[in-house]
Amino acid sequence: MAELLDGKKLAVELKAQLKDEIRRIKSDFGKTPRVINIMVGNDPGSCAYAKSQMKVAEEIGVDYKLKNVSASISQEELTNLILKLNMDPDVNGIMLHKPVPMHIDYHVLANHVDTVKDLEGINVANIGKMILGETNIIPCTPASVMEHIKSTGMDLRGKEAVVVGHSGIVGKPLSLLLLEQYATVTVCHIATSEAGKLVDHVKRADILIVAVGKPGVIDGGWVKKNAVVIDVGINRVNGKIVGDVQFDEAMKRAAYITPVPGGVGPVTVVMLMRNAIEAFHLQKIKKKKVFL
Structure with a gap:
């Protein structure tokens, strides 16, 4: 049975770190x-x-x-x-x-x-910096995903990371962040599904991140034993908010999984504020990568 990656709890921990940095900024700059x-x-x-x-x-x-x-x-x-x-x-x-x-x-x-x-x-300049691994300010949802993965303690080096969804604000930048940590990254999209190959990629994922906005698109039975599953999807079905992964079955197979709601979302907002602090440092003291 998977351990839930509680986004609300993680957000509280990250906010405490940011509060400390804000106190230092106020002390140094008024x-x-x-x-x-x-x-x-x-x-x-x-x-x-x-x-x-x-x-x-x-x-x-x-x-x-x-x-x-x-x-x-x-x-x-x-x-x-x-x-x-x-x-x-x-x-x-x-x-x-x-x-x-x-x-x-x-x-x-x-x-x-x-x-x-x-x-x-x-x-576009910041996205370009991601390619070079010189990023100070990164898109908030991918940043949230990376914080969730970090909280598991998993070393990404050499791990099979499968990203389902290739949007410019989640899938593509996230793949760059995973590459920077030396994960072996596969990005799946509509053509992957049309070719009947989605299930094969999902089954070998040590880290599975899904961000397509389609409820239950990933069968929980496809999830590799002891995988880390990060569900970015937010969908309304019969008055309930659900993710892109069939949660109950995936819960039985994964080592860690994010709930929907209460997973990626709460941390995403905190990442926006972390970017504000990064921006402040870039402008005031040209300090590189305060948190990353």
Whole structure:
């Protein structure tokens, strides 16, 4: 029977570390990291997520400001706002909350954010640094996954790591982080499934990470004995939140597994605040990799 990787418990431990670092920053600089979250419109899901960010920021001591702008704002106006925040020395981190209206090109705007203020680690320059293993600020969900794996004590060197899902915000950056730890990485996607090869890859995974947004796409019986299973999926089925892995059966085979909800999610928000601290150091003292 697998041991649950409790994201809420891990988040508490990580927040304590960040609080200590914030105290040191305040002692050395007389201020704390200041971040701006730009929200376009009032999407209910975005508002709820922003509240959770605000709560964690307050607990840790990060100066978090939510800047809500009209859903009718133009691409040019948003660009100018981001450029203005880039130039503001009192702003250490910037994020553009998703979703955005159809007339807004999110990826173009994300690449206008100063590399050292990119809280979500999705600027092309920061992704490029991941390839070189020179990353200070990394995407928050992959960072959360890596913290969960780290908490198991597993040495990734030479281990078979299978990532199911190849999105630009989870699967692809996560594969780079795993490679940096000398795991042997396989990334699976829709074509893997269409070719009938998904089950074969899953069965040999020492570490299985699934992030496709499809409930129960991974049969729990495919999971290798004593594997580490990280389920990033969040799906609503019959009023319940479930992951991408068939949990009950996987629980019988894995050594460690994340629950959904309560696994990757709580730590993801903490990783955003860790990025804020990294950004502060990059701007103030050019210090490399405070936590990583």
